[in-house]
Amino acid sequence: MWGDQAKEAVKAATETARRAGADYADARVVTIRNQHILAEDRRIERISDGESCGLGVRVLFGGAWGFAAVSDLVPASIELVARQAVAVARASASLRKGPPVRLADEPPHRDRHATPREADPFEVPIERKVDLLLSVHETMLQVAGVSKANSFLRFRRETKTFANTEGSLLEVDILTSACGIRATAVGTGDAQMRKYEPPPLNGGYEVVERANLAGHARRVGAEAVEKLHAPVCPEGPTDLILLPSHLFLTIHESVGHATELDRVLGMEESLSGGSFATLDRLGTLRYGSPLVNFRALNAQPGLLASTGYDDDGVTCQDWDIVRDGILVGYSTNRETAPAMGALRSCGSCHADSWDRIPILRMPNVCLMPGRERLSLADLIAETREGILIDGDGSFSIDQKRLNFQFGGDAFWLIHNGKLSGMVRDLTYQAITPEFWNSCDAICDETEWQPYGTQNCGKGDPMQIYQMTQGSAPARFRKVNVRRAE
Ligand SMILES: [Zn+2]
Numbered sequence: 001m002w003g004d005q006a007k008e009a010v011k012a013a014t015e016t017a018r019r020a021g022a023d024y025a026d027a028r029v030v031t032i033r034n035q036h037i038l039a040e041d042r043r044i045e046r047i048s049d050g051e052s053c054g055l056g057v058r059v060l061f062g063g064a065w066g067f068a069a070v071s072d073l074v075p076a077s078i079e080l081v082a083r084q085a086v087a088v089a090r091a092s093a094s095l096r097k098g099p100p101v102r103l104a105d106e107p108p109h110r111d112r113h114a115t116p117r118e119a120d121p122f123e124v125p126i127e128r129k130v131d132l133l134l135s136v137h138e139t140m141l142q143v144a145g146v147s148k149a150n151s152f153l154r155f156r157r158e159t160k161t162f163a164n165t166e167g168s169l170l171e172v173d174i175l176t177s178a179c180g181i182r183a184t185a186v187g188t189g190d191a192q193m194r195k196y197e198p199p200p201l202n203g204g205y206e207v208v209e210r211a212n213l214a215g216h217a218r219r220v221g222a223e224a225v226e227k228l229h230a231p232v233c234p235e236g237p238t239d240l241i242l243l244p245s246h247l248f249l250t251i252h253e254s255v256g257h258a259t260e261l262d263r264v265l266g267m268e269e270s271l272s273g274g275s276f277a278t279l280d281r282l283g284t285l286r287y288g289s290p291l292v293n294f295r296a297l298n299a300q301p302g303l304l305a306s307t308g309y310d311d312d313g314v315t316c317q318d319w320d321i322v323r324d325g326i327l328v329g330y331s332t333n334r335e336t337a338p339a340m341g342a343l344r345s346c347g348s349c350h351a352d353s354w355d356r357i358p359i360l361r362m363p364n365v366c367l368m369p370g371r372e373r374l375s376l377a378d379l380i381a382e383t384r385e386g387i388l389i390d391g392d393g394s395f396s397i398d399q400k401r402l403n404f405q406f407g408g409d410a411f412w413l414i415h416n417g418k419l420s421g422m423v424r425d426l427t428y429q430a431i432t433p434e435f436w437n438s439c440d441a442i443c444d445e446t447e448w449q450p451y452g453t454q455n456c457g458k459g460d461p462m463q464i465y466q467m468t469q470g471s472a473p474a475r476f477r478k479v480n481v482r483r484a485e
Helices: 004-021 075-095 126-141 208-211 211-229 245-257 376-381 433-435
Strands: 024-040 043-061 064-070 110-112 146-164 169-187 190-198 236-242 294-297 319-324 366-367 385-390 393-398 405-407 412-415 418-423 426-431 439-442 451-457 463-468 472-484
Touching: 004 024, 004 043, 004 146, 004 169, 024 126, 043 075, 043 126, 043 451, 064 075, 075 472, 126 146, 126 211, 146 211, 169 208, 169 211, 169 472, 190 211, 190 294, 208 385, 211 418, 236 245, 245 319, 245 385, 245 393, 245 405, 245 433, 245 451, 245 463, 319 412, 376 418, 405 433, 426 433, 433 439
Parallel strands: 110 169, 236 385
Antiparallel strands: 024 043, 024 146, 043 064, 146 169, 169 190, 236 472, 294 319, 294 366, 385 412, 393 405, 405 426, 412 418, 426 472, 439 472, 451 463
């Protein structure tokens, strides 16, 4: 549902909630369409294409939240669900032990935001998508030693109409496109995979076309074979150059989750635990070296969490999290912003569907490029000995986001300032602030790339959300490298 009908539904829901006694109410009519194509070897493994639509109503009564949702959008259901949300809030208020929920102020907005797009991926025929994947597989499978090929295309469109009792009325239309390929080389009692997954972005089918999967297929196949025959990595303190395709996950886990204010405050601990970056350390914690600047870029078009407005009805913004190495900010929503003395939310509150209550979600936390001219080629040339890592692998991190271990997809030795062959089975281990303090070079903006994830889980019941963690290649000195088991 979209357009005038959706606007009438959200206005009716908030008005019913207000009349039923809510101190605040908002309503979202959301339609989500997901198309997913998976290919394996010379066949299509699965095609799914589904749509879901419904209304979620969230209310505050007596300082407590209530939420209810319905998929049947006739007037009687809208009225009923709004009254249910108020009844839930009344029940919650009668049991409330903590301080009342207080929302940071936000002016009312009447606006419309849509992801800029050149081509609607849902209009591109399935046959064309299938042909693309299978021809890419053919190229990978022609490489001697490659015995398996996999790939995916994923498209998501979310249209949302939002209203609240403060006078906001918003229409948001977000389109996301992603793709990736993977080759597997099989040896005696061993197999190694190599992948190419370009940054998933908010945009249309042009994201897939610019990714040029066909142009990378032969290289990915050849690197899978090289990886299979590569020696295991040397161990010990090692200088690492981490590419944006790898660094996004390290940023996500050690900075993004650690600076979600609900986690910092102990309001949210399921799945990803608490945080060492506590409120008393705001403004003083040396998170990284003076080169390290993390900025949330939710106002930048194309990035995964850039939605124009969040599910609190707050304008998406850009703000500093770490400035010149010092912790200076958190991600917030309207509920948590007052706890850090902020007058306004940063606008980072989202629900993953119409039937989930909005929660604080990680924004596009990005490592800003270095201010000095520095290309990746120059960075490699000025690194005597080290290892370069591309792509993400497995990882683990403790419940305070401090002690971590990351693998990767591919590893190259650097010897006398030159790449000198692949190694394999590498993992590096570090403590978050020590790791970011060991960063002594970050490439300039010409090397910056907006990698990100579409499967960040948070909350209970778990909600999946997407965000970009962009960066330029960066160097970290004397990081503890071990062989992965
Ligand atoms: Zn996550």
